[in-house]
Amino acid sequence: MFEVDLDNINTSSVPPLDKNERQYYYMAKVRDIIREKSRERGKPFTFFIQTFGCQMNAHDSEKLRGMLREMDYEEAEEEKNADFVIYNTCCVRENAENKVYGNLGYLKHSKRENPHMKIALCGCMMQQDTVLQTIRQKYKHVDIVFGTFNLYKLAELMYTNFETEAPVFDIWKEHGDIVEDLPTIRHFKYKASVNIMFGCNNFCSYCIVPYVRGRERSRCSADIINEIKALAADGVKEVTLLGQNVNSYGRGLEEEITFAKLLRMVNEVEGIERIRFMTSHPKDLSDELIYAMRDCEKVCKHIHLPVQAGNDEILRVMNRKYTKQHYLGLVEKIRKEIPDIAITTDIMVGFPGETKECVEDTIDVIKKARFNGAFTFIYSKRTGTPAAVMENQIPEDQVKKNFNRVLEALNPIIYELNCKKVGKVYKVMADDVSTSDESYITGRLEDNSLVHFKGDRSMIGDIFDVKITDCKTFYLIGEKV
Numbered sequence: 001m002f003e004v005d006l007d008n009i010n011t012s013s014v015p016p017l018d019k020n021e022r023q024y025y026y027m028a029k030v031r032d033i034i035r036e037k038s039r040e041r042g043k044p045f046t047f048f049i050q051t052f053g054c055q056m057n058a059h060d061s062e063k064l065r066g067m068l069r070e071m072d073y074e075e076a077e078e079e080k081n082a083d084f085v086i087y088n089t090c091c092v093r094e095n096a097e098n099k100v101y102g103n104l105g106y107l108k109h110s111k112r113e114n115p116h117m118k119i120a121l122c123g124c125m126m127q128q129d130t131v132l133q134t135i136r137q138k139y140k141h142v143d144i145v146f147g148t149f150n151l152y153k154l155a156e157l158m159y160t161n162f163e164t165e166a167p168v169f170d171i172w173k174e175h176g177d178i179v180e181d182l183p184t185i186r187h188f189k190y191k192a193s194v195n196i197m198f199g200c201n202n203f204c205s206y207c208i209v210p211y212v213r214g215r216e217r218s219r220c221s222a223d224i225i226n227e228i229k230a231l232a233a234d235g236v237k238e239v240t241l242l243g244q245n246v247n248s249y250g251r252g253l254e255e256e257i258t259f260a261k262l263l264r265m266v267n268e269v270e271g272i273e274r275i276r277f278m279t280s281h282p283k284d285l286s287d288e289l290i291y292a293m294r295d296c297e298k299v300c301k302h303i304h305l306p307v308q309a310g311n312d313e314i315l316r317v318m319n320r321k322y323t324k325q326h327y328l329g330l331v332e333k334i335r336k337e338i339p340d341i342a343i344t345t346d347i348m349v350g351f352p353g354e355t356k357e358c359v360e361d362t363i364d365v366i367k368k369a370r371f372n373g374a375f376t377f378i379y380s381k382r383t384g385t386p387a388a389v390m391e392n393q394i395p396e397d398q399v400k401k402n403f404n405r406v407l408e409a410l411n412p413i414i415y416e417l418n419c420k421k422v423g424k425v426y427k428v429m430a431d432d433v434s435t436s437d438e439s440y441i442t443g444r445l446e447d448n449s450l451v452h453f454k455g456d457r458s459m460i461g462d463i464f465d466v467k468i469t470d471c472k473t474f475y476l477i478g479e480k481v
Helices: 019-041 055-070 094-113 129-138 151-164 209-213 221-233 259-267 287-295 312-318 324-337 356-369 396-419
Strands: 046-051 084-089 118-123 144-146 168-170 191-195 238-242 274-278 302-304 342-349 373-378 425-433 440-445 450-454 463-471 476-480
Touching: 019 055, 019 151, 046 055, 055 084, 055 118, 055 151, 055 191, 055 238, 084 094, 094 118, 118 151, 144 151, 151 168, 191 221, 221 238, 221 259, 238 259, 259 274, 259 287, 287 324, 312 356, 324 342, 324 356, 342 356, 342 396, 356 396, 373 396, 396 463, 425 450, 450 463
Parallel strands: 046 084, 084 118, 118 144, 144 168, 191 238, 238 274, 302 342, 342 373, 450 476
Antiparallel strands: 425 440, 425 463, 440 450, 463 476
8 A cells, every 4th residue: 555654755845746646745735734824823724525426426535534634634523614625526416416506605604704714626516517617607715626537636736726826627528547545534444435446338318427437447456455455454344346337347457357256356355244336237247246246255145236217218218228128137137146135226217208108117127126225216307418408308297206106116115025024133234323312323234224223332343143123114123132
């Protein structure tokens, strides 16, 4: 792993050309500035990060947090009191974008009251020209804007902003090198996410991700395994392997490697007890991967396999590259090899051209696949995608009715499957203290089911035998054996 002592960096020298060394150089420069400002005002400088969107964004925020801590910032509990605010944005749905704009309006008043406050925006939203134009015109109190390809440059951009006292916009339209070994502060000490690849080549007609995250790039397996070994040495028991489509991992690398082979390699890392991954695209789900999941004892018996819709014509227009029967065939094959596996999915309602009969096809998939859980959402028009300009957009009232029909089919199945767990004992990793009752701990079964059981903070990070005593649609209740 790349380790640097900032105290040993000569900040009066010329910035290094090596990307890693260069960023540690700028972290040291910014740290000097922050230490001096902290002495002048008699208290430390603070930061606040709000993350929107997927687990990849959450993992990116862990890196941002790590870099800011290296630069002598302390974490604040809310943005209005912070000296440096970062919104790590998502553009998959319109609602997430609106929240960012609303928060920026709120911060305008906070920044007037705190002359030290700096505001930074990064993530997928910033890769869109229309968003950049809006930021420049309406939110001139924003100090730093960067995108998905140059997250590692945070310190350099901050230093430029401190020196020039002018807004800094640094948006790349294409990815550069993958920069490893940035400082990272994990949300959980005992579990971690690991990026195995970046970008997406699928171009689903409703999705903005390939345009803002770029084409697929896989990390070499040695770097991934070394990172996981270091995490295990640091006490991590559970890793989640991340990619927009993990099933296509390895394409374009010089080494001959598939995701199934990588999974078997991770399974051999000592100290790791649980392995999760997301997201799997049905079109690339191989028999080899199913067998690897079956054979690897550390791989959790859970797969998230987005179906999106159950109608073949809708799937074709979505550019999903599989049919309803192909998807159901995958579900059957997975359950044949791994009978106790939990299958969860994504379901979209309201895609252009979706009829009542199309929704019936989706409901038919729900009933046949019998999902353990699903992220259900209403189609959101994304500027720049083919679906956004399709003529047959669905009226809002009709979408809501269809959405309710999907939930009415889905939720009873989830509840029924949860009921079957009552009376049985499962291994549960204790994640956190319950937000509704501090005498309870929340945790996850291997199949990713959420469970609440009596416990205290000292149990967090350990795995316990828990007997399920009751269930609801979206969570279980248990007691430690």
